Amino acid sequence: MNASPANPLLEQFLSEAHDLLESIGKKLLQLEEAPDDQGILNELFRSVHTLKGNSGLFTWPEMTRVLHAGEDLLGMVRSGNASYSRELADRLLEAMDFVDVLCREIKSMECIDAARAAESERMTEGLRKLMPSKAATGNAALSGVTIAAAELPSENVFWENLSLGSVPEAARMAAFRQCREGETLFWIDYRPERECFFHGDDPLNTARHCPGLLWGRVFAPDPLPTLTDLDTYSCVVKFQLLTAASREELAEYYRYLPDQVEISAVAPLLLVIPQGSREVPTAEKHFCAEALRMLEAADFASLRQFVQAMLEGGPAESWLTSAGFSGVSADSGRDYVAGSDQLTPTDLNNRKTDLANHNVRLLEQILAEFRTARGLLLKRVDDLDSSLYARAIPHPRLKTPMRLIDHLYFVAEHDDHHLARIWDLVNTAP
Amino acid sequence: MKRILIVDDAATVRMYHRGILESAGYKVEEAWNGIEALEKTLESPFDLYIVDVNMPKLDGYAFLRELRQQQGPQQPAIMISTEAAARDEIVAYQAGASDYLVKPVHAAQLLTHVRLMLGEEIQ
Numbered sequence: 001m002n003a004s005p006a007n008p009l010l011e012q013f014l015s016e017a018h019d020l021l022e023s024i025g026k027k028l029l030q031l032e033e034a035p036d037d038q039g040i041l042n043e044l045f046r047s048v049h050t051l052k053g054n055s056g057l058f059t060w061p062e063m064t065r066v067l068h069a070g071e072d073l074l075g076m077v078r079s080g081n082a083s084y085s086r087e088l089a090d091r092l093l094e095a096m097d098f099v100d101v102l103c104r105e106i107k108s109m110e111c112i113d114a115a116r117a118a119e120s121e122r123m124t125e126g127l128r129k130l131m132p133s134k135a136a137t138g139n140a141a142l143s144g145v146t147i148a149a150a151e152l153p154s155e156n157v158f159w160e161n162l163s164l165g166s167v168p169e170a171a172r173m174a175a176f177r178q179c180r181e182g183e184t185l186f187w188i189d190y191r192p193e194r195e196c197f198f199h200g201d202d203p204l205n206t207a208r209h210c211p212g213l214l215w216g217r218v219f220a221p222d223p224l225p226t227l228t229d230l231d232t233y234s235c236v237v238k239f240q241l242l243t244a245a246s247r248e249e250l251a252e253y254y255r256y257l258p259d260q261v262e263i264s265a266v267a268p269l270l271l272v273i274p275q276g277s278r279e280v281p282t283a284e285k286h287f288c289a290e291a292l293r294m295l296e297a298a299d300f301a302s303l304r305q306f307v308q309a310m311l312e313g314g315p316a317e318s319w320l321t322s323a324g325f326s327g328v329s330a331d332s333g334r335d336y337v338a339g340s341d342q343l344t345p346t347d348l349n350n351r352k353t354d355l356a357n358h359n360v361r362l363l364e365q366i367l368a369e370f371r372t373a374r375g376l377l378l379k380r381v382d383d384l385d386s387s388l389y390a391r392a393i394p395h396p397r398l399k400t401p402m403r404l405i406d407h408l409y410f411v412a413e414h415d416d417h418h419l420a421r422i423w424d425l426v427n428t429a430p
Numbered sequence: 431m432k433r434i435l436i437v438d439d440a441a442t443v444r445m446y447h448r449g450i451l452e453s454a455g456y457k458v459e460e461a462w463n464g465i466e467a468l469e470k471t472l473e474s475p476f477d478l479y480i481v482d483v484n485m486p487k488l489d490g491y492a493f494l495r496e497l498r499q500q501q502g503p504q505q506p507a508i509m510i511s512t513e514a515a516a517r518d519e520i521v522a523y524q525a526g527a528s529d530y531l532v533k534p535v536h537a538a539q540l541l542t543h544v545r546l547m548l549g550e551e552i553q
Contacts, residue, residue, distance in 0.1 A: 013442045054442040256517040
């Protein structure tokens with residue numbers, strides 16, 4: 001709806017906004033005297049809610065956005081999830097002053113100056129910062145929905161946590177870049193109750209309208225019965241979603257489904273994953289077995305080399321060299337840290353892969369070493385100063401700047417090529 | 431002429447809905463909360479109620495429950511909310527709503543639902 005000076009609805013809006021802003025200001029001051037007064041808090045919340053609703057009748061996102069954040073913040077104070085404080089009152093007063101300025105602007109100019117958008121964003125951000133965010137400290141429980149903090153999984157669950165592998169490469173790459181720009185992404189496992197249709201739920205609709213949805217899929221986690229045995233009144237599917245919505249938005253959106261959703265903040269590095277089999281034995285197990293064998297055989301030279309490899313990704317590197325890993329794990333990573341002006345050229349005379357003679361080695365061992373090397377690489381990348389992620393260094397052969405993430409994707413794809421070949425050999429073996 | 435009661439604490443929203451409904455030929459009255467709406471209803475029941483959720487003194491849910499208790503399910507009531515979640519909609523129906531719309535409601539959308547609720551032809 002467009003605002004017009006001759007529009008009586010606009011005049012009504014401005015008049016009511018004036019009254020509401022005055023009332024909001026008074027109630028904020030009253031709350032400073034009596035911060036636990038639920039009655040004042042309820043009235044305050046309702047006034048901001050009404051003003052937000054009114055603004056929604058017009059096309060003024062700069063105003064509605066700020067009021068929405070104010071309403072959310074007060075809603076959290078009202079429900080006990082945030083504390084009323086002097087800073088909170090100051091921010092809300094500041095936000096309401098901003099809304100007042102916008103109202104005056106509308107009154108005199110019949111519109112809102114485009115330059116207000118950035119100011120509105122800042123104001124909204126300031127309000128949202130006051131909302132409890134426990135990503136850095138642990139779990140956040142809002143409205144019964146628990147959201148796990150972002151963590152790299154421990155070694156023993158590394159592969160089991162790769163459900164992100166179902167996200168197509170391009171979507172994961174885009175998501176990773178969003179993470180690196182400071183956004184927190186969330187992974188949602190939504191398993192609707194079998195009887196959900198009888199409760200009035202519409203899981204597909206709920207999943208499709210998940211705020212900030214970047215990617216999602218629906219699938220049957222268990223084998224489906226035959227069509228004749230299928231109970232169409234029973235929900236047998238599960239949803240997996242990747243979203244850029246805030247934890248508050250998700251907690252609010254899924255507040256009635258706390259037992260049916262698991263929401264986890266995504267550690268950015270989990271998005272950088274190779275494609276291939278997940279059925280890989282633990283590296284530790286094979287490393288220990290192999291090391292013990294060498295020890296018992298008093299083959300100390302091999303043992304030293306093997307331990308060195310475990311520590312530095314060495315023997316795995318001899319295999320991974322051809323997969324492009326040497327560039328990152330040994331050279332390029334250092335190039336990024338050292339601030340080199342060009343990536344170290346690949347050693348085309350490198351014959352480590354040939355010399356490693358993988359054909360006589362156990363497949364499990366090769367894969368275990370690969371996994372170890374991958375873990376070391378990811379840890380090394382995770383330990384890097386995040387400012388280095390954005391740094392681009394020219395590739396000597398391609399003559400194009402490559403960021404670390406570009407290089408990692410290059411490596412992952414090359415790596416996938418080798419894994420695919422290995423599985424091809426496994427599947428065609430007599 | 432069909433009579434419609436708009437129950438909303440926001441004068442701007444009442445005016446917006448009133449404008450749409452009057453231009454379509456309905457007779458409209460307003461109440462700014464559930465208490466005032468019940469008082470007006472006791473005087474003379476309306477053909478349709480358009481009810482906001484969040485209001486002072488008596489909110490939309492409580493109003494609908496009271497309305498249904500006093501007068502049964504005869505008159506249709508459209509609840510208008512800012513919440514789009516299915517559960518909010520269910521709570522509204524459980525309270526006695528006949529229809530549920532999420533703000534902001536567009537003019538044609540409102541009129542379609544009103545006509546549907548009143549058993550009129552949808553134009």
